[in-house]
C-alpha cells in the first residue's frame with residue numbers, strides 16, 4: 081500500500097507490473113475504489129507499469145470535506161503522476177475517471193499519450209440529477225442510492241448473481257463526503273469544448289446495458305476526437321471491467337498494440 085501526501089489530500093495508490101515498463105494508469109468511477117480493476121490486471125499484457133489510485137474521498141485516500149471541483153480531481157492525478165515521474169502514459173478512465181482523463185489530457189499532454197474513455201462522456205447527467213442525488217445522500221446516506229445504482233452499474237444477468245452484492249458493499253462504504261464531493265465535481269463539469277480540441281489516440285468503450293452513460297452518449301464524446309475508435313461491449317452495464325474483465329483486457333491489449341505502446 082502506498083500513500084502520497086499532496087498537501088491537500090493523502091492519495092492511496094498501487095503500482096503493479098514492470099517498474100520500467102510502459103505506463104498505464106487506471107482511474108475508477110464514483111462509488112468504487114482501485115479494486116475496480118482487480119479482475120482486469122491478470123489479463124493485461126506483460127511488461128506494463130500499471131498504476132491505480134483512489135481518488136479523493138474514496139477507498140483508502142483521505143476525505144477532504146465536500147464539495148470537490150473537477151480541477152482538484154485532475155490536479156490529484158497530475159500530482160501523483162509527477163510524483164511517479166510518469167510521462168506518455170495510456171490513461172484509462174471509467175465514468176468520473178474518464179472525466180479526470182479528459183481534463184488531464186487537456187492540461188498535461190506530456191503525461192498522457194493516449195486515452196481510454198470507458199463508460200464516460202464529456203458531460204455526465206444534469207445539475208438537477210446530481211442535486212437530487214446529493215440531497216438523497218445528505219438525508220439518508222449513500223445506501224439510499226444503492227439499489228437504483230446497481231441497476232445502472234450492472235446488466236440484468238450480472239445482477240442475478242450474488243457477485244454484484246460485493247460491489248454494492250463497496251459503494252455503500254464510500255465516505256459520504258467523498259461521494260458528495262465527486263457528485264458536485266461531475267455536476268459542474270462540461271468538457272465538450274476542451275475535449276473537442278484533443279488530438280491523441282483514443283479508444284471509447286461502452287456497455288450495451290449501461291444505465292449511467294449509455295452507448296450513444298459515450299459515442300458522442302468519442303466522436304469529438306478525430307481518429308478515435310469506439311467499442312461496444314454487449315450484455316455489459318456501466319462497469320464492463322467487472323462483468324467481462326477478459327474481454328475488457330482484450331480491448332485494451334489491442335488498443336495498446338495499435339498505438340505501439342507494447
Ligand SMILES: O=C(O)CC1=CCC(=O)O1
Pocket residue numbers: 108109110111174175176177204229232266292318
Ligand atoms: O452512479 C452512477 O450512476 C454511475 C456513475 C456516474 C458517474 C460515475 O463516476 O459513476
